[in-house]
Amino acid sequence: MEIKKSNFSEWYNTITKDAELCDLRYGIKGFVVFRPWSVMTMNKMYSMMEREVEKRGHVPALFPALIPESYFTKESDHVEGFVPECMWVTRAGSHELDEKYAMRPTSETAMYTMYSLWIHGAKDLPLKIYQRCQVWRHETKATKPFIRSREFYWIEAHDCFATEKDAMAQVREDMEMSEEVIHQKYGIPFLFFQRPQWDKFPGAVNTFAADTLMPDGRTLQLPSTHMLGQNFSKAFDIKYTDENGKDEYVWQTCYGPAISRIYAALIAMHGDDKGLVLPFKLAPLQIVIVPIFRDDTKEKVLSECKKLEKKLSKDFTVKIDDSDNTPGFKYNHWEMRGVPIRLEFGPRDIESGQVVLVRRDEKGKNPVKLTELKKAIEKSAEEMLANMLKKADEWFASRLSKASTMDELGKQLKESEGFVRIPFCTDQMEAEGCADIVKDKWSANVRGSLFGDKEKPKGEKCVGCGKEAKIYLYAARQY
Amino acid sequence: MEIKKSNFSEWYNTITKDAELCDLRYGIKGFVVFRPWSVMTMNKMYSMMEREVEKRGHVPALFPALIPESYFTKESDHVEGFVPECMWVTRAGSHELDEKYAMRPTSETAMYTMYSLWIHGAKDLPLKIYQRCQVWRHETKATKPFIRSREFYWIEAHDCFATEKDAMAQVREDMEMSEEVIHQKYGIPFLFFQRPQWDKFPGAVNTFAADTLMPDGRTLQLPSTHMLGQNFSKAFDIKYTDENGKDEYVWQTCYGPAISRIYAALIAMHGDDKGLVLPFKLAPLQIVIVPIFRDDTKEKVLSECKKLEKKLSKDFTVKIDDSDNTPGFKYNHWEMRGVPIRLEFGPRDIESGQVVLVRRDEKGKNPVKLTELKKAIEKSAEEMLANMLKKADEWFASRLSKASTMDELGKQLKESEGFVRIPFCTDQMEAEGCADIVKDKWSANVRGSLFGDKEKPKGEKCVGCGKEAKIYLYAARQY
Numbered sequence: 001m002e003i004k005k006s007n008f009s010e011w012y013n014t015i016t017k018d019a020e021l022c023d024l025r026y027g028i029k030g031f032v033v034f035r036p037w038s039v040m041t042m043n044k045m046y047s048m049m050e051r052e053v054e055k056r057g058h059v060p061a062l063f064p065a066l067i068p069e070s071y072f073t074k075e076s077d078h079v080e081g082f083v084p085e086c087m088w089v090t091r092a093g094s095h096e097l098d099e100k101y102a103m104r105p106t107s108e109t110a111m112y113t114m115y116s117l118w119i120h121g122a123k124d125l126p127l128k129i130y131q132r133c134q135v136w137r138h139e140t141k142a143t144k145p146f147i148r149s150r151e152f153y154w155i156e157a158h159d160c161f162a163t164e165k166d167a168m169a170q171v172r173e174d175m176e177m178s179e180e181v182i183h184q185k186y187g188i189p190f191l192f193f194q195r196p197q198w199d200k201f202p203g204a205v206n207t208f209a210a211d212t213l214m215p216d217g218r219t220l221q222l223p224s225t226h227m228l229g230q231n232f233s234k235a236f237d238i239k240y241t242d243e244n245g246k247d248e249y250v251w252q253t254c255y256g257p258a259i260s261r262i263y264a265a266l267i268a269m270h271g272d273d274k275g276l277v278l279p280f281k282l283a284p285l286q287i288v289i290v291p292i293f294r295d296d297t298k299e300k301v302l303s304e305c306k307k308l309e310k311k312l313s314k315d316f317t318v319k320i321d322d323s324d325n326t327p328g329f330k331y332n333h334w335e336m337r338g339v340p341i342r343l344e345f346g347p348r349d350i351e352s353g354q355v356v357l358v359r360r361d362e363k364g365k366n367p368v369k370l371t372e373l374k375k376a377i378e379k380s381a382e383e384m385l386a387n388m389l390k391k392a393d394e395w396f397a398s399r400l401s402k403a404s405t406m407d408e409l410g411k412q413l414k415e416s417e418g419f420v421r422i423p424f425c426t427d428q429m430e431a432e433g434c435a436d437i438v439k440d441k442w443s444a445n446v447r448g449s450l451f452g453d454k455e456k457p458k459g460e461k462c463v464g465c466g467k468e469a470k471i472y473l474y475a476a477r478q479y
Numbered sequence: 480m481e482i483k484k485s486n487f488s489e490w491y492n493t494i495t496k497d498a499e500l501c502d503l504r505y506g507i508k509g510f511v512v513f514r515p516w517s518v519m520t521m522n523k524m525y526s527m528m529e530r531e532v533e534k535r536g537h538v539p540a541l542f543p544a545l546i547p548e549s550y551f552t553k554e555s556d557h558v559e560g561f562v563p564e565c566m567w568v569t570r571a572g573s574h575e576l577d578e579k580y581a582m583r584p585t586s587e588t589a590m591y592t593m594y595s596l597w598i599h600g601a602k603d604l605p606l607k608i609y610q611r612c613q614v615w616r617h618e619t620k621a622t623k624p625f626i627r628s629r630e631f632y633w634i635e636a637h638d639c640f641a642t643e644k645d646a647m648a649q650v651r652e653d654m655e656m657s658e659e660v661i662h663q664k665y666g667i668p669f670l671f672f673q674r675p676q677w678d679k680f681p682g683a684v685n686t687f688a689a690d691t692l693m694p695d696g697r698t699l700q701l702p703s704t705h706m707l708g709q710n711f712s713k714a715f716d717i718k719y720t721d722e723n724g725k726d727e728y729v730w731q732t733c734y735g736p737a738i739s740r741i742y743a744a745l746i747a748m749h750g751d752d753k754g755l756v757l758p759f760k761l762a763p764l765q766i767v768i769v770p771i772f773r774d775d776t777k778e779k780v781l782s783e784c785k786k787l788e789k790k791l792s793k794d795f796t797v798k799i800d801d802s803d804n805t806p807g808f809k810y811n812h813w814e815m816r817g818v819p820i821r822l823e824f825g826p827r828d829i830e831s832g833q834v835v836l837v838r839r840d841e842k843g844k845n846p847v848k849l850t851e852l853k854k855a856i857e858k859s860a861e862e863m864l865a866n867m868l869k870k871a872d873e874w875f876a877s878r879l880s881k882a883s884t885m886d887e888l889g890k891q892l893k894e895s896e897g898f899v900r901i902p903f904c905t906d907q908m909e910a911e912g913c914a915d916i917v918k919d920k921w922s923a924n925v926r927g928s929l930f931g932d933k934e935k936p937k938g939e940k941c942v943g944c945g946k947e948a949k950i951y952l953y954a955a956r957q958y
Contacts, residue, residue, distance in 0.1 A: 023593055027547040028580060033593055036538035036608065043539060059515035060522060064630055065544070065582075065613065066566075068506040087545075088570035089582065092617040093563045101507060103544075103568065103582075114502060114512055129515065134544065138571035151543055 002273050008216040012144070015267065019276050019337050022145045030143040030150030034260070037337060038146070040284035041266070042153065042259050046132060048185055048281075049155055049257055052177050058128040058157050063110045065133070066101040071109040075235040078108060081202020085137040087150075103136040108203065108254065111158050112236040119250060121241050122162055126170075127250075130157035146264035147220065147479055154258040160238060160250040167227060167251035171208060174225035174255040175451065178210050182222060182257070187279055187389045188212055188265045189396035190222055191419065193448035193474060198432040205229035211447055211476070213399055214268050217417025219447065219476040222265060223257035269392050270361075276338025277360050279388060280381035287318040287377065288334045290327055292346030304350050308343070308370075315374060335360060340384055341377060361387055406463045409475060410442050419447070419476045423469030425462035434464020444475045481752050487695040491623070494746060498755050498816050501624045509622040509629030513739070516816060517625070519763035520745075521632065521738050525611060527664055527760075528634055528736055531656050537607040537636050542589045544612070545580035550588040554714040557587060560681020564616040566629075582615040587682065587733065590637050591715040598729060600720050601641055605649075606729075609636035625743035626699065626958055633737040639717065639729040646706060646730035650687060653704035653734040654930070657689050661701060661736070666758055666868045667691055667744045668875035669701055670898065672927035672953060677911040684708035690926055690955070692878050693747045696896025698926060698955040701744060702736035748871050749840075755817025756839050758867060759860035766797040766856065767813045769806055771825030783829050787822070787849075794853060814839060819863055820856060840866055885942045888954060889921050898926070898955045902939035902948030913943020923954045 004011040016022050021038040034042070050060070066089060072079045086102040104110060111129070119127060134153045143149045157174075161167045175192050182188050190212040200207035201224065209224035233239070233249040242248050270277040280286055289309055293301040305320045312318040321330045327344070334342060344356040344365070357366045357376060361384050368376045399418025403409040412420040422438075425431050427449055435446040449471055457469035483490040495501050500517040513521070529539070545568060551558045565581040583589060590608070598606060613632045622628045636653075640646045654671050661667050669691040679686035680703065688703035712718070712728040721727050749756040759765055768788055772780040784799045791797040800809045806823070813821060823835040823844070836845045836855060840863050847855045878897025882888040891899040901917075904910050906928055914925040928950055936948035 023596070025596060026543055026589075026593065027550060028543060028545055031543040031545060033543065034541040036540050039539045039541050060518045061515050062513040062518050062613075062632065064505055064507060064510040064512065065615070066507055066510060066630075071506060084572045086572065087568050089566050090569045091567035091579070093565065100570070110505075114505065117502070117504060134541075136544070151545075153541065 004215055004271065004273055008214060008268070011215075011271075011273070012268065015271055015275055015336075016145050021267070024145060028150075030139060032143075032145050032149045032151070034153075037284055038263060041278065041282050042263050044282050045186065045259050045262065045266075046155070049181055049259065050130075050132060052181050053130050053155060053157055056128075056173060056177060057126070058130045058159075061129045061131055062133070063104075063107055063114070063131060065104055067104050067107075067110045069100050069102065071113055072102065074109065075203045075232055077231075078203035078235075082106065082137075085139065087136050087138050104133075105135055105137045106256070107131065107133075107135075107156055108158065108232060109236075112232050112238060112252075115158075115160060115250075116236050116238045119160060119238055119240050122243065125160060125162045125240060125250065126166060127160040128157065128170075129159075130155055144264075144479075146260050146267070149260075152258055153260045154256055157255040159253045159255075160233070161252070162240065162242070162248070162250065164229070164251050167229075167253050170253045171225050171227050174223070174253070175208065175210075178223050178225075178257070182210070182262060184389075185279070185385075186262065186266055186282065187385060187392055188222070188262065188269050189393050191474075192451040194427070194451050195224075195448040196427040196431065196435065196446055196473065197429045198435065199446075199448070201226045203228065203231050205231065208451055209448070211419075212265050212269070213396060213418050213476070214265075214479065217399065217413075217477060219419065219445075219478045220261070220265055220268075221478075222262055223255060225255040226253060228252040228254060270388050271338070274332070275336030277388065278338035278340060279385050280340045281385075283338060283340050284317070285319055285334075285337070285339050286316045286381075287312060287341045287343060288330075288339045289318065289320045289343045289345055290330050290334075291320065291322060292327055292344055292349075297347045301345065301347060301350065305345050308345060308355070312373070312377075316377065341380060359384055403463070404460055406438075406441060409438070409444070409463055413442055413444055413475070413477065419474045420444075421450075421472050421474050422446075422463045423457040423460035424471050424473040425465055425467045426470055427473060431462075431464065434462055437464045438475055442475075443477055445478045447474045447476055447478070449473055483694055483750065483752055487693060487747070490694075490750075490752070491747065494750055494754055494815075495624050500746070503624060507629075509618060511622075511624050511628050511630070513632075516763055517742060520757065520761050521742050523761050524665065524738050524741065524745075525634070528660055528738065529609075529611060531660050532609050532634060532636055535607075535652060535656060536605070537609045537638075540608045540610055541612070542583075542586050542593070542610060544583055546583050546586075546589045548579050548581065550592055551581065553588065554682045554711055556710075557682035561585065561616075564618065566615050566617050583612075584614055584616045585735070586610065586612075586614075586635055587637065587711060588715075591711050591717060591731075594637075594639060594729075595715050595717045598639060598717055598719050601722065604639060604641045604719060604729065605645060606639040607636065607649075608638075609634055623743075623958075625739050625746070628739075631737055632739045633735055636734040638732045638734075639712070640731070641719065641721070641727070641729065643708070643730050646708075646732050649732045650704050650706050653702070653732070654687065654689075657702050657704075657736070661689070661741060663868075664758070664864075665741065665745055665761065666864060666871055667701070667741065667748050668872050670953075671930040673906070673930050674703075674927040675906040675910065675914065675925055675952065676908045677914065678925075678927070680705045682707065682710050684710065687930055688927070690898075691744050691748070692875060692897050692955070693744075693958065696878065696892075696956060697958050698898065698924075699740070699744055699747075699958045701741055702734060704734040705732060707731040707733060749867050750817070753811070754815030756867065757817035757819060758864050759819045760864075762817060762819050763796070764798055764813075764816070764818050765795045765860075766791060766820045766822060767809075767818045768797065768799040768822045768824055769809050769813075770799065770801060771806055771823055771828075776826045780824065780826060780829065784824055787824060787834070791852070791856075795856065820859060838863055882942070883939055885917075885920060888917070888923070888942055892921055892923055892954070892956065898953045899923075900929075900951050900953055901925075901942045902936040903950050903952040904941035904944055904946045905949055906952060910941075910943065913941055916943045917954055921954075922956055924957045926953045926955055926957070928952055 190210040195207040204226040210222040401416040669689040674686040683705040689701040880895040
């Protein structure tokens with residue numbers, strides 16, 4: 001029985017410690033030290049994501065980490081949603097500050113205050129700015145490294161448009177970008193749900209959130225993109241003068257992929273009982289060379305390994321493990337850290353001009369001619385991602401089910417461990433009570449309607465109130 | 480008369496505003512919004528610097544932005560040096576915290592607390608970790624964007640070694656890296672001074688700081704590298720067991736290039752009265768194409784410009800300015816923003832299969848065959864950096880002078896506007912009073928001894944106390 005399946009929480013805690021991804025011994029509760037092995041991968045994730053964000057017309061900026069209290073009070077839903085979680089700076093040196101400053105929990109209020117100074121006419125639109133930064137939220141829920149901590153790392157893109165239609169097109173672009181990067185490149189499947197009105201981002205008109213699943217069947221929210229409408233532009237006075245000389249409020253969207261949390265999904269989705277499994281392009285170390293020798297062949301083998309390392313380092317990140325440990329110890333060590341490709345290189349291999357290639361995601365040992373090695377590595381890298389993606393997609397698809405009644409919902413949550421589609425009266429505020437019933441009965445959350453799903457219930461009843469169902473929503477246990 | 484020369488401060492303020500580098504209207508004093516045009520360049524500077532830091536064996540990590548007050552008190556010089564400038568988080572949500580947390584002014588205390596848990600044996604050394612982050616210091620001095628603000632962006636590398644010799648070799652490596660990146664790639668000349676004992680980093684044994692000069696002759700500190708000795712390892716209990724089974728404290732160094740401040744030097748060193756001048760590899764936009772047309776040629780010219788843009792975009796960042804402004808307006812607009820290469824493209828150019836290339840750093844217009852354009856751009860980029868570097872180096876060299884007496888020092892500070900070498904009694908603590916005399920008399924600071932300079936005074940007197948001079952130190956007015 002695999003530990004990852006039987007006890008995901010224990011597996012996750014072990015792997016984040018043994019692969020040296022983080023350290024929980026820092027002196028502030030909920031604040032985590034991210035160690036090099038996770039940061040090297042997160043940096044690659046950042047680069048890929050920033051490249052895509054910029055390709056779609058966003059430019060980077062940097063706004064202060066501190067936000068004056070007065071900025072928060074401008075949008076009333078937003079202040080209610082975030083102020084309870086804010087960490088406050090009240091002192092500098094030995095004196096009290098006149099106004100207290102929040103460590104940003106998100107940057108709408110900081111950025112939109114400036115946007116109102118920068119946007120004048122239609123020529124200033126669209127305005128598409130992102131920042132790469134960390135944010136702080138003093139969560140009351142239990143923290144778990146990468147999944148939820150009081151400090152996390154993300155990208156936040158904040159865009160302004162002349163029309164509602166342009167803004168909605170941006171929401172769709174954000175979703176496509178999520179699919180292209182997080183699903184296709186990181187290999188993490190998810191679904192975009194339009195959140196029910198009672199669970200949207202504070203201040204938004206609508207929230208669209210990508211939900212993935214953890215191995216224990218609980219859902220984890222990855223990026224969300226928000227249609228802000230004119231709620232913030234009215235609160236922050238962001239106007240442009242249109243072609244008729246009339247002042248109009250801009251339409252806004254924002255998008256926030258949390259890199260540290262997506263990294264949690266990466267660990268959980270692909271890892272196995274031996275440790276991390278990382279896509280080739282996200283691995284801190286792509287290839288480890290393990291020399292196989294006895295005393296009399298040591299010198300020769302190490303010297304050949306060095307030649308091999310030098311050759312491969314032109315195209316890949318590669319390193320010889322020339323420690324005093326046994327080959328078996330080395331295999332375990334690098335498997336725990338998710339190194340995608342291991343090359344075993346001994347006297348007989350040298351003689352026959354080959355090397356043994358082992359992929360992290362499968363068991364076989366493959367002898368490869370040295371002359372064909374570069375091509376074989378590139379092919380393995382591609383096949384590995386395709387294989388990881390296929391496995392993940394199949395697993396994810398097996399976790400989607402349907403229920404028509406509250407009892408069926410309970411059964412499916414237990415059996416399929418994932419998302420269960422249920423008939424619901426509505427996703428408007430008045431149905432929050434029905435969601436509470438689901439929550440009380442099965443500890444599951446109503447995550448919203450599947451984006452793009454046109455199917456409507458016919459003759460079914462809401463699992464909560466029993467009234468006629470108008471919409472299908474999805475429920476899942478959540479992190 | 481150039482404004483940059485006659486009134487540098489005004490020139491600097493104008494350029495940071497007109498080139499849209501930053502916005503000072505944010506609601507917290509000393510906190511600046513960095514706008515896209517500066518951030519795009521700073522991101523490139525970050526990439527170059529991180530590549531070099533990693534090439535030299537550093538790995539990235541991320542430590543919390545908040546530091547418990549108790550961590551600070553472990554090293555007494557450090558606490559005295561930094562605590563007066565700390566910004567303190569005292570509240571979360573609506574409740575007071577039990578312990579207050581400092582927003583990191585620098586990360587020694589956060590990182591070394593963890594290092595003591597990570598380092599056990601000689602095999603754990605050297606430990607070379609860096610982080611890319613922002614820091615906060617509630618400065619009492621006047622702030623100026625990029626030069627000094629209460630929030631700034633840097634890299635900090637913190638290394639541990641088994642021996643003092645290894646640590647000192649790291650200090651030298653940090654200096655070489657500064658030379659290779661900041662001087663050779665950004666084109667900014669500087670000198671490394673060993674700071675006098677009274678002006679070293681709080682907690683360090685010795686501080687080596689790269690000082691450049693601003694156009695007004697005032698000096699600005701760029702990266703510094705610190706020999707920490709065993710001061711912190713003793714305070715934070717960072718020990719390793721050596722080959723004889725004996726516990727030894729590690730030797731430490733740290734290095735901190737502030738990217739936002741180096742960006743200030745980049746603006747100041749290369750800019751001119753038309754605006755920014757940026758090295759090709761650091762420019763947010765490398766090439767701007769300005770179409771030259773009349774009504775009847777507009778369509779044809781724009782279509783050819785688009786073809787040209789498409790072709791060049793494979794290798795460079797390039798954009799057509801197809802706004803309704805006049806060519807002259809466009810020239811000014813992009814010159815202000817420091818775009819290195821302008822291509823003017825009109826009907827006659829199209830006919831003769833050429834384009835007019837204009838370099839930002841010189842006046843001439845150079846017709847180039849379209850078939851040779853890529854090569855010409857690459858050559859221009861190289862020549863431009865070489866030219867900027869040469870100009871900067873010559874200017875910098877002209878700002879170094881010598882004085883033997885207090886009066887001569889005053890004269891040289893005024894005439895040469897830069898660093899003046901002066902004979903001094905010593906650079907130990909007891910000479911701080913002599914430095915105060917220099918400060919009081921000429922508003923100049925004693926910056927330390929030139930690193931690697933072996934020359935000693937013979938028969939000269941200290942400019943401060945008049946005792947026999949033992950060492951040459953350098954003085955300059957400073958930011």
